[in-house]
Amino acid sequence: MQSIWSGFIALMYKIKDIFDLTSPIRYLIFIIDILIVAFIVYYLFKIVKKTRAGQIVKGILIVCILFVIAKVFNMVLLNFILTNFLSYGVILLIVVFQPELRNVFEKLGRSKIVDVFDMDDNILVRHSISEIVKAVEIMSLKNIGALIVIQRHTQITDVLKEGVGLSAKVSSELIQNIFMPRTPLHDGAIVINKTEILAAKCILPLASEVSIPKNVGTRHRAAVGITEISDALVVVVSEETGTISLAEDGKLIRDLTGDKLKALLLQKLDRTKNSVALKNIRKNNEK
Numbered sequence: 001m002q003s004i005w006s007g008f009i010a011l012m013y014k015i016k017d018i019f020d021l022t023s024p025i026r027y028l029i030f031i032i033d034i035l036i037v038a039f040i041v042y043y044l045f046k047i048v049k050k051t052r053a054g055q056i057v058k059g060i061l062i063v064c065i066l067f068v069i070a071k072v073f074n075m076v077l078l079n080f081i082l083t084n085f086l087s088y089g090v091i092l093l094i095v096v097f098q099p100e101l102r103n104v105f106e107k108l109g110r111s112k113i114v115d116v117f118d119m120d121d122n123i124l125v126r127h128s129i130s131e132i133v134k135a136v137e138i139m140s141l142k143n144i145g146a147l148i149v150i151q152r153h154t155q156i157t158d159v160l161k162e163g164v165g166l167s168a169k170v171s172s173e174l175i176q177n178i179f180m181p182r183t184p185l186h187d188g189a190i191v192i193n194k195t196e197i198l199a200a201k202c203i204l205p206l207a208s209e210v211s212i213p214k215n216v217g218t219r220h221r222a223a224v225g226i227t228e229i230s231d232a233l234v235v236v237v238s239e240e241t242g243t244i245s246l247a248e249d250g251k252l253i254r255d256l257t258g259d260k261l262k263a264l265l266l267q268k269l270d271r272t273k274n275s276v277a278l279k280n281i282r283k284n285n286e287k
Helices: 002-018 024-048 053-072 076-096 098-110 113-118 121-141 157-162 172-179 218-229 258-269 275-286
Strands: 146-150 164-169 189-192 196-202 233-237 244-248 251-256
Touching: 053 076, 121 146, 121 172, 121 233, 121 244, 121 258, 146 172, 146 218, 157 189, 157 196, 172 189, 172 196, 218 233, 218 244, 218 251, 233 258, 244 258, 251 258
Parallel strands: 146 189
Antiparallel strands: 146 233, 164 196, 189 196, 233 244, 244 251
16 A cells, blocks of 8 residues: 555656646646646537547547557557557548538637537527427417427437438428428427437327326327336427427426427526526416
């Protein structure tokens, strides 16, 4: 135990000498240095993850791991090959990733610091919520039945397999067109993963009659059924009355307005939690 502690102390002194930690100011600069590097790595990871470069980056990481192994175990041939590959690999990466690199620097130049940390995720979620609510309000006025499943952490793979794959951007017009009567995809539900319509014409499991009132139709029973086996949110528009409902955790919230629905979805999906919308729904509930 004493030898391990001594080795750790010696390592700390080496780190201190390497990074020139000779004064409180140097310690502060070192911490800032680490934070900046961590931010850059995180920012690049978020951007690369959304591009074709993601798979190539995984390959580069594997090469780097092999390089470390070759160094540690003194594998001469592997070390020679990887050393030469890494020497010229930087030029190769610049050529291959030229479009991605240009987009990264353009985006960084256009963004404010707050926008950079937001990473566009919540912006996309809020846009999807707005499009869903807009479509639901219009379909409610026209008494067009709709069943919209918003997938969260629990993957509902079995439901997606039974549907027709779309992988389309969430838009009010597309949602309305899907649920238009007598169109090929209007039966069943659509599944959205917050920012993308994954599939349409999906068949959902029905809730038991014990957990839901008998006067509720098949569409609402299906909405409650999928929330009993997953953490999904389901928006329902009644074909008979145009009533808007939201199902979650096996429960059904009925007679929602567009504003109430939007506030609930923001509360449950948007990590920034739009405070204005939340205040509005609290006021409405008190009434």
